[in-house]
Amino acid sequence: MQDSLTPDETDLRLVHALQAAPRASWHEVGRSLGVDPVTAARRWQGLVDAGLARVTAYPEVRLWAQDHCNAFIEVDIEPTARPHAVEVLSRIPQIVSISVISSGRDLFLTVLTPDLAGLSHVVLQQLHGLPGLRRTRTHTVTTVYGEGNHWRLGALEPQRRARAGAGRPTGGRAVWKPHHREVLRALDDGRRPAAEIAARTGRSGSTVRRWLGEMVDGRLLSLRCEVAQPITGWPITATFWARVPPDELDRTATALTELPEVRLCAAVTGADNLVMTLWLRSLGDVQRLEAELARRLPALTLTDRAVTLRAVKRMGCLVDETGRITEVVPVDPWATA
Template sequence: MQDSRTPDETDLRLVHALQATPRATWHEVGRALDIDPATAARRWQGLTDAGFARVTAYPDVRLWAQDHCNAFIELDLEPTARAHAVEVLSRLPQVVSIAVISSGRDLFLTVLTPDLPTLSRLVLHDLHRLPGLRGTRTHTVTTVYGEGNHWRLGALEPQRRAQPDRHIPSTASRPVWKQHHRDVLRALDDGRRPAAEIAAGAGKSGSTVRRWLNEMVDGRLLSLRCEVAQSITGWPVSATFRARVPPDELDRTGVALTELPEVRLCAAVTGADNLVLTLWLRSLGDIQRVEAELARRLPALTLTDRAVTLRAVKRMGCLLDESGRITDVVPIDPWASC
């Protein structure tokens, strides 16, 4: 049950530590923060009970874009149909994120499916069954340059911060999804769930599940993210930018954008606007400041659209209330039947 407690500086440092290493033991977290492991565990339980933070698990979206299908889908709805659409879409395990946004569209979805035919069925059949749907626009992802599991709260001293590893395994060394990997993913509604607990539910040994987890994390099949309620981050405003970049400048521009602290997501997509950015900002006025900075640093980039998130409904499987706190989790499962 959520409470009214306000996270303090130690709580924020704890969240940052788990952003860097989401499945670290409490002894490791305690050493990093100079606190007792039991205190770290107790504080984390308080944060999760209050809906301020949770570790979530999902396929590594950068690799998924190379071998499977990521997409952003914009939905236009009759005003009276939005609440029902949100309720239905929130429970679909392929729809990993949902935002109610401004600037001429109603919902902005992030979707993971195994392949293009599955995406087509989702859009053309399942979404089009929604009452009050006026239209959809689908933008398939070609490259993910950066995403939210590399975003950091900034609460730890620089010497305590782990640097994100952006290496992507080569095709030759990369593992592929197998049924047991899918089973583990579906069991990770809590990304910190112990291997022994997953094993008990699956009728497997703890050592076997730990080996599978290591395969998934080391091989970059699986991403783990310490998700945090945006209201406590100091970055309460979320915006989505669409941009146009010449093809020969796209990779360089995408990589450069991931270095900006405001950028949570940067992905190349199909269409005339070939780049999508999601940003967390300190104020609405920051939108203009960031636009000016982008114009100065990246002259090849032309911003074509800006939309403010009016409400985040779901973020990487986490269901959010109107204040942005986590109320529940729908385990991500791109292979699920709609």
């Protein structure tokens, strides 16, 4: 890596390779990139130390939305109370993402809980106890069509992409069990070796490897190579709210997930039944993309849009003002206060 601010092309290709296969061995990563495994490991550690990349772990949100509870929460709060609120909320394991946004809202939260009772506790006990709170608006998710785990940096050549993407889960669905939760809580680093997870949980290494296999093959667990947004070439985050006729929702949302700008696309309850989060190359792309959506998807009516002023937390990763990853608060939907 050239320096902590400007990763070179090999670093970006390394990130892309780990986006495709987050727990691949360094031998596999080195082979996909055409570099020595020791070099790949050293470069990755440099990226992690600089806060430019990290593999994080969380429940696979598309299946989680079917059996549990996902929600987006808009929070309006007094400006002087915002720093305290951000500090408090960023430490809550069920609140997996936090953004400070524009367009008449203060904070935009993504929340994972086991059920509606858990969501009610987060909203009514933890959010409503914040000093300076004005109001909250909660939108429960009915279907997740696409999320950031499938977004790619685009740094690998096509032939290497196929090699790096090998070995994706093919098993049937599994059900969350207490031992799966133990593993999830130990995965503050998604690349943590099974032996270290075993030491944290008091289990054997072979048992942990088997449980990890169950979670990945059973599509319980998402492993995501998170990357500091400023180095991606897509420095702008925008959120669009939209309305789509119910009979057009699946087709329209599926088409949206095919756009390279779309990081998240989910159906929600409320007058606006679709929310999408986008990464863009410039502010001008907001207007360009609106025009493109109007042309390509006539059933879609955009009702509001907001630009992220600052990301605070992204799928458990705490992010500073420069966009660097400073710390991880492990995602735990079952956490108690």
